[in-house]
Each structure stands twice: as structure tokens, then as C-alpha cells.
Amino acid sequence: MSATLFSEESKDIKPIKIKDGEYIYVPNFYKKELADKYLARLLSDIHWKQESMKMYGKEIPFPRLTAWYGDQDKPYSFSGITLQPHPWSPGLLKVKNDIEPIAGVSFNSVLLNRYRDGSDSISWHTDAEKELGKNPVIASVNFGAERKFQLKHIETKERIDIVLQHGSLLIMQGELQHYWKHQIPKSKRVKEERVNLTFRIIK
Template identity: 40%
Template sequence: MLSLFDQTSNQSQNLLPFEGDAFYYGKVFSFAEATSLYQNLFSTIDWQSDLIKMFGKEILTKRKMAWYGLEPYEYTYSKVKKTALLFNDTLLQLLKVVEEKTGETYNSCLLNLYHDGNEGMGYHSDNEKEMKEYGAIASLSLGAERKFSFKHRETKEKVNLLLEHGSLLVMKGETQKHWVHALPVSKRVLKPRINLTFRTVVL
């Protein structure tokens, strides 16, 4: 298992040892900027409990989510169809920053609000049929620092890192094909975190 908690961030270094591309840019916003963005998004985003289907039943999650886009795109997530709200000014500004940092383009954003470390996400891949195949996904973290884990589908090899307040992680290439990722729960985390994943929907 590779752990990156104590290593200096370097976006030119691929975090994954093989069959995928993931780059951690570290903090792309200052503490003050990241805190202001967090407060803005916390109060202005149309947060909703995520409705997922498990074992034939619909379940409302404690974690809140929101789906935004340059157009009212539709996509199916956890077997539930969702329609994007239009980007507000803050999301448009963040889209521009993320595109400049990563050299990629995106047209939509899935946001998640985790109230504390009791809320997380199990291992999964972001490979919904509406998403651009092998397209880049840029993950911006605001709020509480959280552990993030990659696991290879075949070898089960793991790569762990700490997502900092105001930091940016990019996954692209064949990452979603060969790796799954998770946000593990942690009772030590007492504060909320907002995660924005910029991605590309193919019409």
C-alpha cells in the first residue's frame, strides 16, 4: 500500500503506479480563499439528500448532493435520473480556475456535502454511461481534511492520500476502468467538507 500523507504534492507525478492517471495539485486556493468559497457554496447551493436505490428500496442519504451544469444535462446516478441546475457565478469562476490548472475542459459538476466523518463514500468508479469515456474528473475539496483511497480492481493495491482544504485532485485516462476510489468514514473528523467534481457529460 502506498501512502502519500507525508509527501510533498507534485502535480507532475502520477499517484497511481500503473493503469491510470491521477495528479494531486495540493492547495490551489489560500486558506482564506478556500474558506470563503466553502461558506459561499454551503449557503447558496441547492443541497438535497441523495436518493439512491439499494436492494429495490429508495433510501435518502444523510450526505447532501447537488448536480450543476452549463446546460440542464440529465444523467443516472445510483439508478436515479437527475437533471442539472445551471451553474451559478461561483461555479463558473471555479470552472475557469480548474480548467486553467488542469488543462482540461468540463461542462458539469457534482457536489457533495459531508457533514462530518461519519458520512463517506464506499469504493466505486465514476463511469456512468453519460460521462465522457476516459474523460478527466477534477475533484476540488473545501472544508475538513479527509483521507481518500484508490484501490486497483485486480491487484487490490491501494494508494491513500489526504485531501486538504482548498486542494485539487484530477483523475483521467483509464483510472475509472482499472481503479475504484473511496472516501472512508472517520469518527475523528468532526467538521463538514464540500467536494466538487467537475466532469464532462456527452450528449
């Protein structure tokens, strides 16, 4: 197996505790060769779409492409839109099975984001929709261009920056979604694509 899936090492992965939350970051969860294969497959096989949201009476397109996959009875609503899931692909199921031993939960859905270059982004937000439950565990798997992931505490404004590498795994858990916003800012220096898979549990 070419993935660094932590047979013995997994017990040594410990959450990084921060004020009002915690996260796990594994920078080289997948080795480059396998990460390259996943990226190519995701770019070619996923049903990508540019969604839009209504703001000030206008339809504003999201600055990225998205897709929603998972169990067929698990739609997802955010930013005024509701996504109906595509059925799991074999590749997405493989990633899901790889990360669940680290996350300690069984995911039933995944939101995919495709950032075509550094001009694509996602602004400050929390993943605190009611269908995600009280303290959601959200696992983010990253392929392609490195992008800066930023956390900002809602009350103290403390900020944490994490560079998400090709093949990395980030898990947000505990009370983090109640107290911390997160974003992927624009970056003029990034010219390559990035695909991000955020696995979730829809209640």
C-alpha cells in the first residue's frame, strides 16, 4: 500500500488543542504518487458545478466549483442552496475508509471544492448548519496546489494559519465550529488547481 495510513503510527496522532476546539493535521497522509492519482481522477470524474447564491437581489457565483456526494437520503443546505447527493464513487469511498480510523467516526457525505487557481477562494464561515449536529467532526483531504487555511476565533480574533499540503488530512472537531471561523483566502501566486474533500456526517 502506497498510502501512509498509520497502522502502528495512528495511535500517536493526537489532536492539537486550541481555545474552544481542537484539530488534527497530518501533512503527508497520502504519499505524492497516490495523491497525484487521486487528483487526476477527481478532476476528470467528479460532476463539478459552479453554484451561486442570491445576494442583494443578484445571483453571485461561488468563486470555486463544488460537488456533493454521499448517502442518497442526505441533502445538504448552505448559503441559500440545497444540494442533492451524487452516489458515492469507488475513489471517494476509498478515501472515506482511509480517514475514518483517524477521525473516529463514520462519514455519510462529502462536499468537494475545486479551486481552479489562486483567484478561487472561500470566505470566512463556520460549518455549523443544524444537520451537522452539535459538535461536528469534519475531515478535510487536500490534493493539488498548497493553499493557506486560516482559522479565526469569533470572540478573541486569534488567528491560526495552516498550509494545507498535497495529500494532507485536516480534521476539525470538538467545539471548534461554534467558536472559530475558517477560510481559504485568494492568492495571486497560486496558478495550479486544488481539490478539497470535506467529509461530514449529516444527521
